[in-house]
Amino acid sequence: MTGRVRALVAALASALVLAGCGVPTEDSPQPITVSGRASTPSAAQTASPAPGRPAELLFLVRDTGLVAVRRPAERMPAIDEQLRDLLSGPTAAEREAGYTSALTGITVTGVVEVRGGDAAVEVGSRSDGVGRSDEVLAYGQIVCTLTSRADVDTVSFLHDGQPLRVPRADASLTDGRLTAADYADLVLPS
Secondary structure, eight states: OOOOHHHHHHHHHHHHHHTTTTTOOOOSSOOOTTTTTEEEHHHSOOOOSSSOEEEEEEEEEETOOOEEEEEOOOOOOOOHHHHHHHHOOOHHHHHHOOOOOOOEEEEEEEEEEEETEEEEEEEEEEEOOEEETHHHHOOOOHHHHHHSSSSSSEEEEEEEEEEEEOTTTTTTTTTTTTTTGGGGBBBBOO
């Protein structure tokens, strides 16, 4: 080994040792910040599939809130597939466990276009009661599910190509970009 290689190996080993120094350990999982947003505790606490297998994360309704549910998958689904799975509602086993969906009053065309981290979702029609609690849960299901993906930071809704005003968790309406934080008060532990 040349002196230069030895010096490089020694520097690399020192860097690895120093990287672990001074970092306290935790007795329980803690939320972490990814891309400037905190992960939701419910997403971090849900059961994981077998090691090495991907999981599809969907937000379903239980009681009066949203719960992150992980479904084992052969591969990570494309965004339109994940939205279709969400729109199809809970599986028989999930229904048996008490999960439902609030997406029955909203018709999503399934068209999702991601640009610069924003997923634009085209809504075909919806029921008349803007701001009802089930609509809040429905939009929360979509926003929390899609923003759980690494390629989506925000979600916006369109109707006939125009921005659509939708309710946040506090029942205020917006036609802007939404994040999981807009529905954080509705997210329940798994």
